[in-house]
Amino acid sequence: MRFLRQSLTGLFLLAVTLGLLVYAGSLVRDAVQARLSDEPRIPQATERVFAVNVVAATETTETPVITAFGEVQSARTLEIRAATGGALMDMAPGFQEGGQVKAGQLLARVDPEDAQAVLDRAKSTLLDAEAEAREAARALDLARDELAAAEEQADLRERAFRRQQDLSERGVGTAASVETAELAASSARQSVLSSRRAVTQAEARVDQAATAIARQNIALAEAERDLRDTEIRAGFDGTLMDVGVVEGRLVSTNEKLAVLIDPNALEVAFRVSTQEYTRLLDQSGSLLRAAVTVTLDVFGGALSAPGQVAREGAAVGAGQTGRLLFAALDGAVGFKPGDFVTVSIAEPPLERVIRLPAAAIDARQQVLVIGADDRLEALPVTLMRRQGDDILVRAADLAGREVVAERTPLLGAGIKVRALRPGRAAAPAQPEMVELDDERRARLIAFVEGNTRMPEEVKQRLLSQLEQPSVPADTIQRLESRMGS
Numbered sequence: 001m002r003f004l005r006q007s008l009t010g011l012f013l014l015a016v017t018l019g020l021l022v023y024a025g026s027l028v029r030d031a032v033q034a035r036l037s038d039e040p041r042i043p044q045a046t047e048r049v050f051a052v053n054v055v056a057a058t059e060t061t062e063t064p065v066i067t068a069f070g071e072v073q074s075a076r077t078l079e080i081r082a083a084t085g086g087a088l089m090d091m092a093p094g095f096q097e098g099g100q101v102k103a104g105q106l107l108a109r110v111d112p113e114d115a116q117a118v119l120d121r122a123k124s125t126l127l128d129a130e131a132e133a134r135e136a137a138r139a140l141d142l143a144r145d146e147l148a149a150a151e152e153q154a155d156l157r158e159r160a161f162r163r164q165q166d167l168s169e170r171g172v173g174t175a176a177s178v179e180t181a182e183l184a185a186s187s188a189r190q191s192v193l194s195s196r197r198a199v200t201q202a203e204a205r206v207d208q209a210a211t212a213i214a215r216q217n218i219a220l221a222e223a224e225r226d227l228r229d230t231e232i233r234a235g236f237d238g239t240l241m242d243v244g245v246v247e248g249r250l251v252s253t254n255e256k257l258a259v260l261i262d263p264n265a266l267e268v269a270f271r272v273s274t275q276e277y278t279r280l281l282d283q284s285g286s287l288l289r290a291a292v293t294v295t296l297d298v299f300g301g302a303l304s305a306p307g308q309v310a311r312e313g314a315a316v317g318a319g320q321t322g323r324l325l326f327a328a329l330d331g332a333v334g335f336k337p338g339d340f341v342t343v344s345i346a347e348p349p350l351e352r353v354i355r356l357p358a359a360a361i362d363a364r365q366q367v368l369v370i371g372a373d374d375r376l377e378a379l380p381v382t383l384m385r386r387q388g389d390d391i392l393v394r395a396a397d398l399a400g401r402e403v404v405a406e407r408t409p410l411l412g413a414g415i416k417v418r419a420l421r422p423g424r425a426a427a428p429a430q431p432e433m434v435e436l437d438d439e440r441r442a443r444l445i446a447f448v449e450g451n452t453r454m455p456e457e458v459k460q461r462l463l464s465q466l467e468q469p470s471v472p473a474d475t476i477q478r479l480e481s482r483m484g485s
Contacts, residue, residue: 047416054370054402054419057354062392064347064385066279070270072294072339075328076236076262082251083229086110091247098241101234101260110230110251119223126216133209140202147195154188161185238262266332267310268294270325270343277323279347280309287312292327293344296335305332309345353384353392354399359406361391368404368411370419376404378413433470441466444476447483 090109094101101107164181168174243258245251272280280288289308296303306329313324327343329335360367361383371377379401381393402419404411411417436444448454448462462479465471 050410050415050417051420052411052417053405054421055356055360055405057356057369057398057401057403059352059354059399061349061351062353062355062385063349064279064387064392066272066276066345066347067388068270068272068276068343068345070268070294070327070341070343072266072268072329072332072335072337072341074261074263074337075265075267076238077337078235078238078260079256080107080232080234080240080258080260082110082232082253082255082257084110084115084226085252085255086114086230086250088245088247088249088251091245095240095243095258097243098239099243100239101237103234103236105234106231107234108232108245108247108257110232112227112230115223115227115230119220119227122216122220122223126213126220129209129212129216133206133213136202136205136209140199140206143195143198143202147192147199150188150191150195154185154192157181157185157188232257234260236260236262237264261337263336266329266335266337268292268307268327268329268341268343270327271320271322272325272345273322277312277325280325280345287325288348291346294327294329294332294335295342295344296339297342303334305329305335307332347385350384350392353394355387355390355392356403357405358386358389358391360403361393362407367393367395367398368407368413369398370402370404370417374416374418376411376413376415376417434473434476435470436466436476443483444479447479 087110088108089111090106092101092105092107093099094105095107161178161181161184164178168178238260239262240258240260242256245257251257280290282288287309289310292307292309294305294307307327308330309325310328311326313326316322317324327345335341356367361381364380365383366378366380368376369379379395379398381395381398383391383393385392402421404417445463445466448459448466451459454462462475465475
């Protein structure tokens with residue numbers, strides 16, 4: 001009995017196994033036949049629509065701005081140097097770094113003893129020269145008096161000689177008397193010549209005395225100037241910097257003691273490219289007095305000051321490029337020489353230009369505009385200026401069109417887009433609808449009804465959509481992808 005029971009159990013299990021195998025083979029066969037009999041699913045090709053930001057192109061008059069970097073410096077800078085050597089003394093309390101001084105203020109004095117001694121000697125020598133001049137004048141007067149007396153005596157001797165000649169001719173006088181009178185007249189004439197020579201020498205002595213006085217006056221002026229040079233004074237109102245001396249220090253001639261700058265006469269030196277420089281020239285080639293704005297970035301804010309282009313550098317300079325310009329600043333409160341600043345130079349205005357984002361143009365100087373049927377068109381433009389993140393362009397047919405603000409490699413002419421305009425909420429995209437034939441609709445409805453894992457509310461929503469004449473394309477694509485899997 002036991003053997004029979006086990007045999008029947010084994011036959012039962014074998015029968016069940018064979019039945020399951022047959023059922024499984026039937027399922028596989030039906031699935032393969034259904035797969036082979038299904039028509040191939042061809043996905044619906046839909047055109048992709050890109051959303052783009054657009055800006056309206058409006059022609060306006062723009063003032064381009066050139067941005068450069070420069071350094072603030074003082075237009076009046078004076079190096080204070082020692083005109084003579086010696087020990088510094090009597091230094092002013094403001095003769096220090098950052099000291100405020102006035103024009104003509106005494107800053108320091110070099111020991112003046114040597115210069116004072118030279119001045120005293122020059123004065124003494126001048127007194128000697130003046131005394132010599134007075135003595136020469138008196139000597140000249142005496143020589144002239146002696147000359148007058150000699151001429152008078154010579155005149156008397158000459159008359160006596162003529163009288164002796166007259167007596168001799170009448171036979172009254174003797175020849176010896178005539179000769180004696182003639183010799184006396186000759187001696188008188190010789191005395192006159194000697195007196196004239198003495199007058200000439202006295203006049204020369206007077207001239208030499210006058211020359212000596214002039215020479216000593218020059219020496220006196222030099223000595224006084226050397227004495228004044230011992231005083232170091234400020235040339236104008238300003239601030240001291242680079243002060244490197246103390247009282248009592250020995251300084252040499254022409255040694256630099258400090259630098260005096262005028263904080264109220266500030267200017268900025270900056271360099272621009274040659275192309276930018278040509279934009280700042282008028283028709284005659286002269287530099288325009290363009291307005292500038294100087295900005296100094298500081299923590300928590302910025303300092304700014306207006307100014308005007310004043311002049312340009314005479315030469316480019318070794319190893320330099322572009323052009324060096326100088327701009328005078330007005331009311332530069334808070335600025336100091338040496339500040340590194342940003343300089344904005346206003347160019348002459350440009351008329352009939354359009355301002356667009358810099359990302360709107362490509363390397364071929366073309367922009368994309370919205371055309372018919374919301375498709376993109378490529379339009380060539382002329383790039384006039386680049387202004388930070390914006391550009392200024394000109395084009396014949398661009399005014400009034402909508403330009404793509406940001407170009408990407410996916411965008412090009414002929415692509416359909418959806419415009420996103422600034423200040424306006426983007427309209428929700430309408431789903432693409434597809435009309436289904438009866439066979440395709442029935443197959444989708446059967447798939448939805450036969451899906452047991454789908455929630456009931458989702459199933460009802462899908463069935464209501466499938467019963468409509470037009471069904472959203474994304475719904476159809478999602479259901480057919482699940483049917484294929």
